[in-house]
Amino acid sequence: MKTVLTNKNISIRTGRGALECYIEPVLMYGCEAWTISKQTQKKLEATEMWFLRGMLRISWTAKKTNDTVLEEAHTTRLLISKIRKRQAAFFGHVMRREGLENLATTGMLEGKRSRGKQREKLIEGLTDWLKAGKSLEAIEATKDRKKWRTMIANAVKQGT
Template structure:
């Protein structure tokens, strides 16, 4: 796999006189990795897998004989972990955030057996299930907590080097892509990277910061 802003590169790598196949994407530990280093494909995949899991449990999750609070707890226990697998590595953009929010509301509407023709607002749906939006909030908290975990453990020295390292080159033209670390800076309100790293080294202070992420 080749990760470079230069799309014209086409290197040839051989081992024991055999060419190594170049791929555009591959699955590693159950998650898709691609040349663009973009999380959008992985998030779409996780949502569809979670949607299939929801359908398999539809008889339980949509059963009106069970209390809605109990069904929501089952949803959080069995469906949310499917969609959130590997979310600590995601870079969240606005369209992917909307996609996650839409999937969460899709689950609640199916559990309440609401058709789109009934024109029930999302706020009303959340009131009926007794919940606020939790899926995206969980992604934020897990990503922020993961940063602290990395920076406080010596065994992650390579990851620390990658995060703290800088490339001494001029930035190419065009809009700057949203980075993994920029997500955390926006969510925590700590815009200075060095300050964020100092906070992450203090477990108690960073735990408070993580708990306040909305």
């Protein structure tokens, strides 16, 4: 795909379409179950910028800020919000279906917790993104599809 994305005869819009069609699905495979830490988020944003710089043929040694590159590409950072949207849709689906997936996703399994710093749960990352306050509010919102979709749409609009 490098020859297609870096071709000067192809417009940026077409290159962006190819990127969204062929590369992003591979990049985001299984993202519904990821827990995105700050470090992971930075790596994903860096990857997105790397693709854009490649399409625009901007060297990584060129002293251009990411904002300048985004303006040249006539776009904004979309990858993280796409991932979060997919996670929220999957989480709503799992919460409406009662079963083992529901228990595992909420982290409400019985037993001892392991020593050390606990891993971040999917629900914690989503409640921060949705600005739902507590995780119980987010879980209750999933029962009403209309309310859940509204929460997701508001979070996507805010661009967080």
